[in-house]
Amino acid sequence: MERHFERELEDLKGTLVNMGSLVDGQLGSACRALFEGDLSRARDVMDRDREVDAYDTLIDRQCMDIFALTQPVAVDLRLLMSALAINSQLERIGDIAVNIAERVEPLVAHREFLLSTRLSEMADIARIMVRDSLDSFIRGDATLASRVLVSDDVVDKLDGGLFRTLVAEMKGHHERVEPAAHILILSRHLERLADHATNIAEDVIFIVEAKLVKHTAGEGIRP
Amino acid sequence: MRTNEKLYLLWRKAKNNAMLAFSLACLLLALVPLVLIFSYTLIQGISAINLDFFIQMPKPVGETGGGMANALVGTGILIGLGGLFGLPVGILAGIYLAEYGDNPLGGTVRFLADVLSGIPSIIVGVVAYIIVVLPMKHFSALAGGVALGILMIPTVTRTTEEMIRLVPQSYREAGLAIGIPRWKTTLRIILPTALKGITTGILLAIARAAGETAPLLFTALGNRFWSTAIDQPIGSLTVFIYDYAKSPFEDWIRQAWGAAFVLIALIFALSVIFRIVTRSRYAEH
Amino acid sequence: MDVPSDQPSPAAKAGEPAKMVARNVDAFFGKTQALKKVSLEVATNRVLAIIGPSGCGKSTFLRCLNRMHEVASGTMKGTITLDGQNILQIDEVNLRRRVGMVFQKPNPFPTMSIFDNVAAGLRFNGHHNRKHLAEVVERCLRQAALWDEVKDSLNKSGMSISGGQQQRLCIARTLAVSPEVVLMDEPASALDPLSTAKIEELIYELKQNYTIAIVTHNMQQAARVSDMTAFFYLGELIEIGETKRIFTTPEKRQTEDYITGRFG
Secondary structure, three states: OOOOOHHHHHHHHHHHHHHHHHHHHHHHHHHHHHHHOOHHHHHHHHHHHHHHHHHHHHHHHHHHHHHHHHOOOHHHHHHHHHHHHHHHHHHHHHHHHHHHHHOHHHHHHHHHHHHHOOHHHHHHHHHHHHHHHHHHHHHOOHHHHHHHHHHHHHHHHHHHHHHHHHHHHHHHOHHHHHHHHHHHHHHHHHHHHHHHHHHHHHHHHHHHHOOOOOOOOOOOOOO | OOHHHHHHHHHHHHHHHHHHHHHHHHHHHHHHHHHHHHHHHHHHHHHHOOHHHHHOOEOOOOOOOEOOHHHHHHHHHHHHHHHHHHHHHHHHHHHHHHHHOOOHHHHHHHHHHHHHHHOOHHHHHHHHHHHHHHHHOOOOHHHHHHHHHHHHHHHHHHHHHHHHHHOOHHHHHHHHHOOOOHHHHHHHHHHHHHHHHHHHHHHHHHHHHHOOOHHHHHHOOOOOOOOOOOOOOOOOHHHHHHHHHOOOOHHHHHHHHHHHHHHHHHHHHHHHHHHHHOOOOOOOO | OOOOOOOOOOOOOOOOOOOEEEEEEEEEEOOEEEEEEEEEEEOOOOEEEEEOOOOOOHHHHHHHHOOHHHHHOEEEEEEEEEOOEEHHHOOHHHHHHHEEEEOOOOOOOOOOEHHHHHHHHHHOOOOOOHHHHHHHHHHHHHHOOOHHHHOOOOOOEOOOOOHHHHHHHHHHHHHOOOOOEEEEEOOOOOOOHHHHHHHHHHHHHHOOOOEEEEEOOOHHHHHHHOOEEEEEEOOEEEEEEEHHHHHHOOOOHHHHHHHOOOOO
16 A cells, blocks of 8 residues: 655655765766866866755755654665765765865866876776766665675775875975875875765665675675 | 362362353243243133134123134234324433433433332223223223323333433434434434334333233223224223133133233234344344 | 755645634533633644643544534633634534544444445435435545445445444545535544554545544654644643644654653
């Protein structure tokens, strides 16, 4: 029997999906602005963060209302709890997009150097992780979600490699210290981006399979 | 189980069985008079019962045979008249007491009904004599009907009131809540619901009236000839039995037994018919 | 910039006057005062839930709305209006046609069939056209989500169906006289969870065409089903507001204590 509040759960899912699209778009724009040295695009990203925050507030309130008014249990309860968690992850991903956008200006003069590093590779992988984690939420696909968890290691390794490369670079070429520092920080941002995508994927697995996979060491899922 | 527990169990079972046996014995004891009366009158009167008994008029003194056709019909007419007078009054009084009677007037009416039920039936007959026979200047079925009607009233009133009170308040509320006026709710919803119980009361009242003799002596008097006019004296089973039983003729005494048996059987049949007719169309819940 | 926002408050359509308004209502049963200065509005085509601990006056208030308190020898001071008209000045039989009531224990008339039960309100007020009655009975049984289950057994006794079905039958019976307001006094408290859920969904559908006020001791039900919630305590209205707000951020401490189960 369909209950009338199922509509509210669907609406909530829809709002989350919209927020996810927005955040994905922000990331894309921010990375493009970074690697193309596009200042005005970077400014757009920073302006649009207000929208991301508005979604954050909206979803928190929607969740609270649904909790209060419908006393969800089982899958509905897991969906709601994870919605709150995913909401907060998305909001932070939005912030990272802004952080990336903020570093476009200082690096605009160092595009070659920037492009010579593996940062854009990292950015691509991290963005795919975010997109896959969102897709897995939309489709309720725990398998896709678990693939995201695997990719986190790749990003961590790239981050470590980039650190070593840049430190060597800074030792050797003093004039590159500043841009290198920015790139280091960007690398850290991207590493955290991958972590947020991983968290979202773990929440999806929780919703779908009622299994808590957070905080388990090692790659992949342990049953 | 240990020994004391076994003993205690046996003791309990023995007590249970003793109680059961005792109850059965009491039941049988209560049934004995009924069975005795039935069978005794049957044995005594069976020889008088044949088709003629039911369709023929009484024969003149000295001749054997004949029947009690007029008495049978007379009882029917008297009960009919009595019902006509007594039932509406009783039922309406019962409805009033149940629905509107929680006040001093209601209390008075209830008290008077109780008093009325205690008055000896012969007195009621005298009253009917005074109020009907005297003005009419002769005995009549009408007067008999009035007497029987008065006798029916207390039983019908009390039973009707009880049965209506038993109907749960929620049905009244349900009726009122869909905009049915109070009186219609009482008549069309509460009354039908209480009907089964009320007809039991009516049956009791009719059974009592059918068995009355004394009041009829002053009112309907009795009639050896065929008569169905209500302004004339009329025969009845009970007066027939009274007259024939105290006569010196053996044939008449035999007929009295037969009539007695018919009367009992009639009342019994009445019960059965009422039960069948008022059985709810729907299964008991 | 497209900033998403919440839906506008469903509590009351802006500008539409309330269906029933109570002002300073006191209610007495003999010397006992059951209600003290209760003032509230029942918004049109919305569901108002009335909650509170036992003996708080919620059922009494509900019964004042269609003057059923008079059946239990209650008296009322203050005013209650229906579409602006004082209900004491409306003939009570007429009032009860416009403001219907469903009770806690399902009470279909025991001597009547399912069809006759639904048609009772109309039939006993002079409508005898068989075809018209049949139409109304079908319409109301459909509205009460009972038609499919009983359409082949309309002549069976009203008592031959299950408790949940009987309650829906009572709802259909109430709807048959075309009320504007439907009052429900703990309509699901005597029913099993599935029947309760069916009744709740029914209420959600009905509010499109009727104004509904429901008394319930089940707070979660009030949260699921209503648009506005009123909290009563010891005969007084403590707080009334949009259900969403009452169950997330109530204003009064008493309200919060009650709905969190800390008392009552």
